[in-house]
Amino acid sequence: MAKSIDTKVIIIGAGPAGAGTSIYLTKAGIPHVIIDKAVFPRDKVCGDGCSGKTAFVLRKANPDWLKEIFSRETDFMPSHGIIMVAPNGRAINIPYNPSRQPGETAPGFTTPRMVFDNYLFEKLPSPYATIYQDANVKTIVRNADKTVTVSFMQGDEAIEVTAPLIVGADGDKGITRRTMLGEHFSHKAYTVGLRGYYEGVTGLHQENFIELHFLPELLPGYFWIFPMPNGMANVGVGILSERIRSKKINLREKMLDAIKNNPNISHRFANAKLVDKIQGWGLPMGVELLPVSGDNFLLTGDAASLVDPFSGEGIGNALYSGMLAAYAIEKAVHENRYDAAFLKEAYDGPLYKRLGNELKLSTSLQRLCRFPWLFNLIANKANKSPELSKTISFMFTDLNLRELFKKPSFYAKILFNR
Ligand SMILES: Cc1cc2nc3c(=O)[nH]c(=O)nc-3n(C[C@H](O)[C@H](O)[C@H](O)COP(=O)(O)OP(=O)(O)OC[C@H]3O[C@@H](n4cnc5c(N)ncnc54)[C@H](O)[C@@H]3O)c2cc1C
Structure with missing residues (x-):
């Protein structure tokens, strides 16, 4: 006999999207259950670059958190801008804040996801949040009384949680989107990325600008080098999956070839060492503004396909969508309305009002x-x-x-x- 729990909201996934939702639901005093199949700290394949949007959501949740982050120098590295290297090798330096005054905190930072996601996870415990780790959600079932039941195992114990609303924060290819909305990813809107951690890369910018190298063979994707704490660099490539298929590209070979042979890059890796295996993962890009809610559910972060199509930024959008999801849930709970029409207005509307133009512009830039x-x-x-x-x-x-x-x-x- 499964253990049954009733709650107001179930969040599946405790990455930036799920953690963002939970943190803001706690601020609103709304009871919820948050479930992740991983045990934290857990890794996530990523470039590890966090923009001003991430900083904004954290600062709004608690003004002390950013101070805390910038005081942990071995975990978080302030970053002040981007270097974009054109296909001909010419670089453009783009400070995030061109009118920055001395002493002003950095608008962005880099940090291994192993550290960052755990930092967020440690902020979750509250009287309103019931947290399950090592809990792989296997089924989501709609009930006749307009609630949803989510089932998972916790050790030997079967658990069923029921609520009028679930939040899919379970990332790329998560179960929530598949169950509630069906597959909606077109290959045009999908990028595949590889990441490796290197030590000893030389020539990094003194203010830790992240580097995007738009190599001709990767367009409209790029090769990146992001300076990381402790003398490390996050190095990777991202390319449209459509191109990988049509040109039969071996992405790992392309990445290693750039490191070994590209005249603008190879000398900087002369004494560099790969310290972890190169790993890959997908990036669902926000090129179409897809529905992100329906009867009794909301989707956030990668589950909602919100990765910026030009920059590949997904952490900030995941956190931001989590915050807006919590605002929408506050309204839904207040009105006792969990139907598609209400949630579309309360969530899709504000989400695309804030992110829609940005995503459209980035799609144009990518083109x-x-x-x-x-x-x-x-x-x-x-x-x-x-x-x-x-x-x-x-x-x-x-x-x-x-x-x-x-x-x-x-x-x-x-x-x-x-
Ligand atoms: C190679 C690469 C480089 C990238 N670089 C950057 C970058 O530099 N900057 C940036 O901002 N973004 C980057 N991104 C994008 C970024 O990683 C994602 O957009 C971000 O992780 C989305 O957060 P999320 O919370 O939606 O999903 P995730 O971080 O994927 O979290 C989803 C969570 O759901 C859990 N989960 C999944 N299924 C279940 C289930 N059935 N039951 C229970 N739990 C479940 C998972 O364990 C996971 O913890 C990159 C992505 C890739 C692949």
């Missing part, structure tokens, strides 16, 4: 990468023009300015040097 000559042109001009370089920096932080990337007049001005 622009099909024209390497344009990328090269911008990099060449930005190298000669501090003014253009600064404009591009602001374009990364200001969404309205980023619209310029979509305008032919922006490129015409660069082309004709106006």
Whole structure:
């Protein structure tokens, strides 16, 4: 006989999306059960780069957390910007905050997911959160009384949790999306990434700018080097799965080839050592604004396909969607409404209002990468023009300015040097 538990909300997955939801549900005083099949600390294949959006959600949850993070120097490394290297090898340095004052905290950071996700996990215990680890959800069943029952084993004990609402925070290929919505990933919207941890990579930026190298053979994907704490670097490649299939690309070979033979990269790995095996995972990109809710469920993070199609950022969007999911749940509990129409308005609406334009712009940017000559042109001009370089920096932080990337007049001005 299974043990039965009734609650208001069930969250499946305790990565950034699930942890974000739980932290904000606790702030709202809403009882919930959060379940993960892993035992924390657990790893997640990732570039380990956290943007200002991650910092925003953490600061809003608790202003002390970012201070805590930046005080743990061996776990978290402040990062002040991005270096984008065009297909011709020319680099554009993009500070996250071009008008930064001395002493101002960094807008972003890098940290191994083994550390970061555990940091979030340790914030979960509260009188409102019942937490299960090592608990693989195997079935999700809709009941006649408009509740949902989620089942898993905890050691030898079978457990069934029932609630009017479940949150799918179970990542790429999670069970919640499959059960509640069906498969919706098209290959166009999917990237595959590989990650390896290296020590001894040289030539890293003194303010820990993360590096995206848009190598011609990977476009519209890229090779990355992210400086990490303790002299480490997270090194990887990401490429559209559609391209991998159509060009029969061996991604691991491409990554190792860049490290060994690319003239802009190889000398920096002359004395570098791979300290862990190279591992891969998928990135469900937010190129179509898919439904993220329905009767009795919400989807967050990778389960909702929210990875930025240009930068590959998914942690910030996972946390942000978790926060907005909790806000929507607060309304749902208050109104006692868990139907599709209510949840669409309470969750999909605000989520895409905040992230929709950004995702659309990033999709356009990703498509622009099909024209390497344009990328090269911008990099060449930005190298000669501090003014253009600064404009591009602001374009990364200001969404309205980023619209310029979509305008032919922006490129015409660069082309004709106006
Ligand atoms: C190679 C690569 C590089 C990346 N680089 C970056 C980067 O530098 N910066 C960035 O912001 N993003 C990056 N991303 C994207 C980022 O990793 C994801 O967007 C992010 O992890 C999404 O968080 P999440 O909470 O939605 O899912 P996850 O982090 O995947 O968490 C899902 C959780 O659900 C649990 N779960 C799954 N199924 C079940 C089940 N049946 N029962 C119970 N629990 C379950 C899992 O154990 C897991 O803990 C990268 C991704 C890849 C693959």
